[in-house]
Amino acid sequence: MAVDDRFNKDFRHTDRDRFHVSRGEIVTGPVTDWxxxxSHLDPRWAEDPFPIMDDLRQRCPIAHTDRFGGAWLPTLYEDVAAIAYDTDHFSSLGTNLSEFRPPRDLAPIGEAPPITSDPPFHHGARKLLLPAFTKTAVAKLEPGTRAFCHSLxxxxxxxxxxxxxxxxxxxIPSRVIGDMLGLPPEDRQRFHELATKLEGEGKQSREERIExxxxxxxxxxxEVNKHVEQPRDDLISYLLNAELHGRKLEPNHVIGTIMLxxxxxxxxxxxxxxxxxWHLAGHPQDRERLVAEPELLPTALEEFLRAYAPVTMARLVKDDMHWRGVDMKADDWILLSFPAANRDPAQFDRADEVVIDREANRHAAFGLGIxxxxxxxxxxxxxxxxxxxWLERVPEFSLQNPATVAWGGTQARGPKTLPLRIR
Structure with a gap:
């Protein structure tokens, strides 16, 4: 196959400084008043953000910080939802809260389409990916995923x-996503580390980020050039052949989507x-019930997603405006805390409890809006x-020592170390 001229460009020395622009230096150090x-970089945020969110929801539902050049943190479900659905006043061009702001000339595509894309470009970019993530397509991946879990x-x-x-x-997800993209199995640990470091970009200096x-x-x-030479039945080859508005995707679009x-x-x-x-290890009554009633698991996992939603996403204010009692400036960050929205007692009964047989559960763990x-x-x-x-193979397990569990992540919170006693 002929070399795809779109990918002859060497990215090592081109456009790297366009990834982000700074508007004020990052402010480190412990938070004095949430x-x-x-600051989502304060270790207490990763360790246990829920008391912080509960406190803010009662006394200051839209918090503010001068860090990162200015940012807002709504904690009410209705405010989080309003911003997520409002693409006229809030842009998705920047989704990771840090000292860097993507230049506006990247709009409406952004660095990692479609998540960093605004309308009208967003619709077509998202539609391109939908066939790979339908229930039917995902069902084909289940046997391999199950076999891999057993092997672990x-x-x-x-x-x-x-x-x-x-x-x-x-x-598990490193294996699944790597296979979907057609990345080499021997590189799984490498791209796992690449992805993890990208997610934690808020802690990086400008130089570290660019590097x-x-x-x-x-x-x-x-990897893209290998797929150009040897097309395969995977997502990278699919993106290389895909067309949007009658044209093949630009290199930044292809690579940005892979990165996403x-x-x-x-x-x-x-x-x-x-x-x-972690929850099941610390709550034996829930663990024992799921072992005895495995048919309850689909309902229980929705409750785990609600109660411990791992993801927060950022938006950027498009123009100066007065919004629900606060004065927002153009390019201010908004940190959309879906975990906070999911714990709002105005939206969920017994919001601070994990109820594994909860029936009505329209949580926001996967986001809201487009x-x-x-x-x-x-x-x-x-x-x-x-x-x-896990429950089939390891029905009895417990935390070895709660103090040894290490939480991390800036906008994707979860345990990074989780020692469990399995015998």
């Missing part, structure tokens, strides 16, 4: 304690799996299969 000085647990043989985050939860983005682009560009799938498909899903196992997660069927399948296999 209402006026919040086979590796626990002879062990009394396992790290359920590193040895189980984190391995890491360059490494990601170089790696993905090499790595980030959105790995850290968010393993966070949900790990958090669910950017609602297009991979929700895939994430649900991975979470369900991971829990089904």
């Amino acid at each position: 209402a006026t000085d919040f 647990i086979d590796g626990f043989k002879g062990r009394d304690v396992v790290d359920a985050a590193h040895d189980y939860a984190q391995q 890491h983005m360059g490494r990601v682009f170089i790696y993905l560009l090499a 799938l790595l980030i959105a498909g790995i850290s968010t899903t393993y966070s949900a799996i790990g958090t669910s196992l 950017h609602r997660c297009l991979g929700s069927h895939l994430a649900r399948m991975e979470l369900r299969v991971a829990l089904e296999v």
Whole structure:
């Protein structure tokens, strides 16, 4: 096959400085008042954000910080939903709250379409990906996912304690997304680390961010060129052949979308799996009930998603405006806390409790509005299969020591270390 001229460009020395522009230096250090000085980089946010959210919801439902050049944090479901649905006043061009803001000339496509795309471009870019994430397409991935989960647990043989985050939860979405994209199996740990570091970009300096983005682009560009030479039945080849408005996708669109799938498909899903196992390890009554009533698991996992929603997403204010009692400036960040929305007692009965047989559960764990997660069927399948296999193979387990559980993630929160006693 002839070389695709779209990908002859060497990204190592082109456009790297366009990834983000700064509007003020990052402010580090502990938060003094979450209402006026919040920061998702404060370790307390990853360790246990829910008391913080509950406090803000009562005394300051839309918190503010001067960090990151100015940002807002709504905690009421109705405010989070209003912003998520309002594409006229809030842009998705920037989705990761940090000191960097993407330049407006990247609109409406953004760095990682369709999640960073605004209307009208967003609709077509999202529609391109939908066939790969339908229930029918996802169902074809379930047998392989189930077999892989069993193989991971086979590796626990002879062990009394396992790290359920590193040895189980984190391995599953890396395998699934890697296979969907057609990335080499031997590179799984590598692109897992690339995706994890991208998700944690809020903690990086500008120089570190540019350097890491360059490494990601170089790696993905090499993989794209391999697919140009040897087309395959996977998502990368699909994107190379896809057309939008009668034209093949631009290189930045192809690579940006691959990067999105790595980030959105790995850290968010393993966070949900790990958090669910953490809950069951610490709540034996729920664990025992699910072992005895496995048919309840689909309902229970929706409750885990509601109560421990791993994802927050950012938006950018388009223009100066007065919105629900606060004065927002153009390019202010909005941190859309879906976890906060899911714990709003005005929206959910017994909002702060985990009720594994909760029937009415229209949670926002997968987002709201036009950017609602297009991979929700895939994430649900991975979470369900991971829990089904674990509960079948390891019906009795507990936290080895609650103090040794390490939480992390800036906008995809979950346990990074989860030692469980399995015997």
